[in-house]
Amino acid sequence: MTSFSAADAAIQPKVEPRPRRKGAGMALWRAIRGNGKAFAGAVLLLIFLIAAILPNLFTPVKNPNARAFALSLPPSGAHLLGTTSYGQDIWAQLVWGTRQTLVVAVIAGALASVLSVLIGVAAAYLGGLADDLLSLLIDVFLVIPAFPLIIVIAAYANGGNLAVIVGVLVITGWSYGARQLRAQALSLRRRDFLESARVRGEGWFYIVNFEILPTMISLIAANFLGAALYAVLTAAGLQFIGLGSPSSVSWGTMLHWAQSAEALQTGQSWWVVAPGLCIALLGAAFALLNYAFDEISNPALRPVRRQRRNRGGN
Template structure:
């Protein structure tokens, strides 16, 4: 009889063990996550060490040269601007500002979404009504015209102002998702236990609620970063950024003003646009991958290979 009990208890013990590195393995098994992470890592390296990817003769991307509007060649891989500046060097050095905008604005919008959305769901009552009304107002506002107005009158060309504007206009959708998720958790047993123990509201929100929403918070950050990259590039392309700064949107602005396509220099106009698109693709792929990892219902069904009879 004791042998039967021992044998029955063995599978239970093994089943309760959690494999280490489960999230890391899930990311490696997801093709979207691998491709998105590889692209993002490449941009991080370009932003952190731009000098390693630029020939020594072009380490100053703002240096005015003697050969304006040159076609791509061995000395200028993507040609030169109207002032003789190397386009490839500007493309590499512009990665830093574009990535900073994406990360800082995305992080700020995510923090604001979490604070407003989770607080509204957990507090309830008048606080929920007021915060939900504020979220609905920002959701129905025409975002891009509002961004143009704020960026123009609050401080044209100021990078800090652009980031603040992106945060203020990019938090509402995430806050609605956070509120819906927190509402589904508000009456769970572990939260009721925390209330019975007499824990403070701030402790319950930070320690009990937020850890269960990590996947949604990460997905919200990636979506906000994608929004920030595309919107900031659009603002700078319209001339609402600092024309003397190094960013992909500013490169597009000068390529249009100096007639890159008219002068037969498509690489000058297309390369920053392609960089913006690839950075956006990296955030989008990581977003889709985290959705699939956190929600098994969204994972693609893989056909099993039929085993051939021996």
């Protein structure tokens, strides 16, 4: 019996263990702390989050749309960025506008990422005709000119409604992430740890949620950041051309009203520069954070850095 057991064990195939993410939170923190660009992005995003959640910490003005001040005042101690042609505090509008901008970015980015995961992973896992049809759907949305389509949909669907803007951003922003996730899932479909799960009799729900998706967390997070950046820029563009709600306060609507009042021509440059700069900084924060997720998803980047440091020390 002993010799039979040894021989039987010798012929058993070696099953590749499923990749595990140990201490994902600590790994993310180490990656952000060890990467100057990623750390700068995290700090910028944290500042915007605090301003969105607690705007009263940055300005005493409760109603940024209130026309309670003198018109077209220059920057001063009372009004850090001056006032608009309508008597509104520009700094207060900038701070309060952070909330709507981040809400659009987070909700649209999250929903687009969920749609990307559902379609991209389903196409790779199902294969065959389902893969062909879903891949065709992805390709169609990839080649459609996005911004003209967004303008048409928002204009005919009451674009001033924030829910409509978010829905349009989700519909037009999921395809690129789905293509990436499909390619990654295809590379995992025939891995040994998935074959062993099928042999054990695990269903598709378990395999997808507990075997495939945990190995793709960093890629999903990177896709979310990309979708959020797309949402920020596109929503600001829609609001700038007048497809946002005129009564809402966001950086895009600030640019719209500044352009309508010819702010640059009348010496009110901060009315234009401030929201434009915040849009750029928020976009930079999302882009810089991708460095941390690249480091987690591509471990080869870390040894290269260590080697460079060691060479510099020698």
